[in-house]
Amino acid sequence: xxxxxxxxxxTGLNAVDNPGPGVPVIRSLKExxxxxxxxxxxxxxxxxxxxxxxxxxxxxxxxxYPSAGTELLxxxxxxxQEKEHIDVVIPNFDAELFSYVKLxxxxxxxxxxLFLPSYEQFEARQKYNLADxxxxxxxxxxxxxxxxxxxxxxxxxxxxxxxxxxxxxxxYIVSDKEQFLxxxxxxxxxxxxxxxxxxxxxxxxxxxxxxxxxxxxxxxxVPMRKQYITExxxxxxxxxxxxxxxxxxxxxxxxxxxxxxxxxLELIKAKDGRLYLLEVNPRIPAWVYLSTAAGVNIPEMLVxxxxxxxxxxxxxxxxxxxxxxxxxxxxxxQSEFAEFSVTGEKHNR
Amino acid sequence: xxxxxxxxxxxLSPVLDIDGVSVDRLMRDFxxxxxxxxxxxxxxxxxxxxxxxxxxYPKVQFAWSYKTNYLDGVCKIFHEEGSWAEVVSGFxxxxxxxxxxxxxxxxxxxxxxxxxxxxKAVRLGVYIHIDNLDELYLLxxxxxxESERPxxxxxxxxxxxxxxxxxxxxxxxxxxxxxxxxSKIVEMGKLDLKGIHCHIGTFILSTKAYAVAAEKMARxxxxxxxxxRVRLEYIDLGGxxxxxxxxxxxxxxxxxxxPSFDDYAEAVASAIYKVPxxxxxxxxxxxxTGRALIDDAGYLLSTVLSxxxxxxxxxxxxxxxxxxxxxTSFWYDHxxxxxxxYSKYFEDVTLFxxxxxxxxxxxxxxxxxxxxxxxxxxxxxxxxxxxTQWMQFITLRPNVIxxxxxxxxxxxxxxxxxxxxxxxxxx
Amino acid sequence: xxxxxxxxxxxxxxxFNPQTGxxxxxxxxxxxxxxxxxxxxxxxxxxxxxTSRYDISISSFLCDLDDFLHLLQQYDMMxxx
Numbered sequence: 001x002x003x004x005x006x007x008x009x010x011t012g013l014n015a016v017d018n019p020g021p022g023v024p025v026i027r028s029l030k031e032x033x034x035x036x037x038x039x040x041x042x043x044x045x046x047x048x049x050x051x052x053x054x055x056x057x058x059x060x061x062x063x064x065y066p067s068a069g070t071e072l073l074x075x076x077x078x079x080x081q082e083k084e085h086i087d088v089v090i091p092n093f094d095a096e097l098f099s100y101v102k103l104x105x106x107x108x109x110x111x112x113x114l115f116l117p118s119y120e121q122f123e124a125r126q127k128y129n130l131a132d133x134x135x136x137x138x139x140x141x142x143x144x145x146x147x148x149x150x151x152x153x154x155x156x157x158x159x160x161x162x163x164x165x166x167x168x169x170x171x172y173i174v175s176d177k178e179q180f181l182x183x184x185x186x187x188x189x190x191x192x193x194x195x196x197x198x199x200x201x202x203x204x205x206x207x208x209x210x211x212x213x214x215x216x217x218x219x220x221x222v223p224m225r226k227q228y229i230t231e232x233x234x235x236x237x238x239x240x241x242x243x244x245x246x247x248x249x250x251x252x253x254x255x256x257x258x259x260x261x262x263x264x265l266e267l268i269k270a271k272d273g274r275l276y277l278l279e280v281n282p283r284i285p286a287w288v289y290l291s292t293a294a295g296v297n298i299p300e301m302l303v304x305x306x307x308x309x310x311x312x313x314x315x316x317x318x319x320x321x322x323x324x325x326x327x328x329x330x331x332x333x334q335s336e337f338a339e340f341s342v343t344g345e346k347h348n349r
Numbered sequence: 350x351x352x353x354x355x356x357x358x359x360x361l362s363p364v365l366d367i368d369g370v371s372v373d374r375l376m377r378d379f380x381x382x383x384x385x386x387x388x389x390x391x392x393x394x395x396x397x398x399x400x401x402x403x404x405x406y407p408k409v410q411f412a413w414s415y416k417t418n419y420l421d422g423v424c425k426i427f428h429e430e431g432s433w434a435e436v437v438s439g440f441x442x443x444x445x446x447x448x449x450x451x452x453x454x455x456x457x458x459x460x461x462x463x464x465x466x467x468x469k470a471v472r473l474g475v476y477i478h479i480d481n482l483d484e485l486y487l488l489x490x491x492x493x494x495e496s497e498r499p500x501x502x503x504x505x506x507x508x509x510x511x512x513x514x515x516x517x518x519x520x521x522x523x524x525x526x527x528x529x530x531x532s533k534i535v536e537m538g539k540l541d542l543k544g545i546h547c548h549i550g551t552f553i554l555s556t557k558a559y560a561v562a563a564e565k566m567a568r569x570x571x572x573x574x575x576x577x578r579v580r581l582e583y584i585d586l587g588g589x590x591x592x593x594x595x596x597x598x599x600x601x602x603x604x605x606x607x608p609s610f611d612d613y614a615e616a617v618a619s620a621i622y623k624v625p626x627x628x629x630x631x632x633x634x635x636x637x638t639g640r641a642l643i644d645d646a647g648y649l650l651s652t653v654l655s656x657x658x659x660x661x662x663x664x665x666x667x668x669x670x671x672x673x674x675x676x677t678s679f680w681y682d683h684x685x686x687x688x689x690x691y692s693k694y695f696e697d698v699t700l701f702x703x704x705x706x707x708x709x710x711x712x713x714x715x716x717x718x719x720x721x722x723x724x725x726x727x728x729x730x731x732x733x734x735x736x737t738q739w740m741q742f743i744t745l746r747p748n749v750i751x752x753x754x755x756x757x758x759x760x761x762x763x764x765x766x767x768x769x770x771x772x773x774x775x776x
Numbered sequence: 777x778x779x780x781x782x783x784x785x786x787x788x789x790x791x792f793n794p795q796t797g798x799x800x801x802x803x804x805x806x807x808x809x810x811x812x813x814x815x816x817x818x819x820x821x822x823x824x825x826x827t828s829r830y831d832i833s834i835s836s837f838l839c840d841l842d843d844f845l846h847l848l849q850q851y852d853m854m855x856x857x
Contacts, residue, residue, distance in 0.1 A: 095601075658846060
């Protein structure tokens with residue numbers, strides 16, 4: 001029987017010190033056993049490296065920023081769809097998920113399938129709702145506070161250091177009021193209010209990548225211990241592990257949230273052995289290829305779920321697989337950049 | 350690299366008409382700049398708001414917030430649709446009366462009611478929403494002098510979980526002020542206590558805050574019945590629903606973050622049902638929403654006056670509508686559409702108004718096609734507050750017209766002339 | 777009035793200034809103007825040529841042309857004379 005062939009659009013082709021998941025997602029899709037595919041890249045900027053990786057990406061289009069609104073995004077996707085006949089879009093940025101969740105039915109009418117959590121699920125795990133969400137599922141979460149006014153926060157009498165997070169992105173450990181004020185004003189100006197203050201917990205950091213089907217059944221869960229962490233808290237090397245507590249927590253998350261689609265749990269194991277959930281990312285993380293290499297291809301699962309194909313749970317994976325991240329300087333002719341920036345399209349083959 | 354805040358509108362179409370009437374024709378017939386209201390849109394907005402609430406709650410009454418837009422032509426549509434009037438000054442009270450609204454369908458809010466205002470309100474059977482104790486005692490004096498018993502509600506402020514709690518108006522719920530005032534009114538025996546009112550803030554994007562406020566107000570109403578033996582006719586939740594404008598600090602655009610009337614209604618109705626009223630004893634729910642009903646029914650049409658370059662080479666475009674007409678541009682990034690077909694070539698522009706004032710900026714960053722002198726623009730979502738807060742400053746205020754449902758256009762408010770201004774000058 | 781010799785312009789309107797490393801994109805009208813500039817035409821000659829090609833008055837074309845020439849100067853693309 002011949003394999004199906006899908007055209008799949010992927011966002012997040014950027015790769016700075018906080019890299020997007022797009023390229024490793026595409027790498028995983030290219031290795032999928034259940035289908036063949038053609039890849040369309042959606043880029044916000046001309047210098048996203050994925051756009052220049054000709055072996056991975058067939059064609060790239062510039063799309064409007066999420067802040068420009070869903071109306072504009074829909075108009076652009078209609079233009080692109082006339083040419084590309086996309087079957088599935090895998091959005092990889094937190095900030096754009098809202099727009100795609102909102103456009104789900106319009107996109108389906110255009111033949112574009114998505115596999116994303118509902119708006120309610122998406123909202124429940126927002127940083128500013130996380131504490132409520134976790135206590136309702138019986139998970140530990142660091143004490144947290146939604147901060148609009150630093151003065152009001154200082155009156156609460158928290159001890160420094162604390163972790164200060166933007167509504168969508170960015171997290172910093174701040175050690176005094178002065179630092180708090182400067183970080184606060186910057187992240188609120190960038191991402192809007194509130195900023196989220198979390199108790200700082202020392203311990204070892206773990207991440208877990210997972211995927212649920214439309215019924216909320218856990219299809220995959222692969223935990224990783226961070227082995228090398230950058231200044232921004234990103235794993236630059238990690239290893240797959242097996243830990244019953246972490247798997248229990250993943251099951252609790254799934255049972256409480258009735259999740260749909262891919263997710264990442266950011267966890268910390270405190271010195272006393274208690275496991276805390278720091279954050280839920282409603283999307284594939286940038287280290288997804290480690291999971292693929294360990295035998296669990298989550299982007300492939302996601303595409304099959306999107307297309308309504310049956311997907312069996314795959315909870316076994318190879319323990320002790322490592323990733324070590326490396327950055328690579330591609331050299332391209334300027335004409336490629338010129339084509340992309342003038343036309344908003346880049347045809348790699 | 351993260352998605353930034355700048356977008357491009359290159360994939361959208363120009364706005365060539367308002368409800369089928371061409372922008373060019375409107376500007377030719379009525380001048381530029383020009384405020385345009387869509388009668389169709391006003392009707393459909395109030396109808397969908399009414400539908401959202403009345404399908405979830407048995408007794409719902411809207412009251413048109415005069416300060417949001419008190420052009421008679423606009424108010425009358427809301428009254429036609431069954432809305433009462435919500436006024437906050439003697440001037441607005443008089444305007445509502447002249448629009449034919451019966452005193453018993455007027456809610457009188459605000460912190461500045463004079464003795465004369467109160468006397469008039471009492472005689473006409475207006476619902477007086479008491480803001481402070483001085484006002485309560487003044488009203489008690491008025492009650493002694495008048496033959497009618499004043500009908501009153503108590504304005505309550507409360508913690509709805511919002512970052513910024515409005516406590517400037519009314520009596521606080523959590524610290525017991527509101528309860529004391531309600532008891533006092535019942536004890537005095539001179540005023541008819543009819544309801545309680547609150548208004549949690551403005552441009553509230555959280556439906557949860559309304560749920561909190563509605564539940565607290567419903568519990569308060571039940572307590573008034575149980576302990577003071579007064580059955581309140583109504584709970585008034587004020588206004589504050591967000592329109593589709595984009596607040597300057599917001600990352601996502603207004604149309605994407607503003608809850609719908611159904612969202613607000615669901616939160617409010619399900620919160621009230623948590624409080625054990627008998628169905629037959631549920632109080633009437635009054636809503637004074639203004640902005641969300643009128644903002645997107647108003648457009649400001651404007652003409653490009655000139656283009657220039659900033660010291661750093663940035664494109665500056667000057668148009669004939671400034672902050673004197675568009676007060677709301679201080680807190681919104683208004684959506685701007687070209688009103689003629691355009692090429693696919695866009696440039697980041699700063700859009701200035703015509704005033705000889707540095708603050709006269711309509712959009713700091715907006716991506717627009719290259720516009721020439723004489724080209725037209727449509728500024729969206731300007732229906733709330735602008736035609737009440739506009740000022741006569743440097744230039745004269747323009748025509749305000751309405752595109753009717755039958756396609757006819759009529760002037761709601763005539764353009765000012767020099768003699769209008771001079772008539773008031775005495776020397 | 778002369779453009780720097782080393783400015784590279786692609787068919788699609790992508791301009792690269794090798795001296796500063798900056799790049800810009802041009803619309804088709806701007807490409808035509810730049811080609812005339814590279815042929816050594818003066819401001820007035822360009823205006824005459826362009827108004828003969830398109831239905832536009834000299835005065836409104838000059839307004840846009842001067843704006844464009846200023847930008848070229850601002851971005852260091854004109855040779856110092």
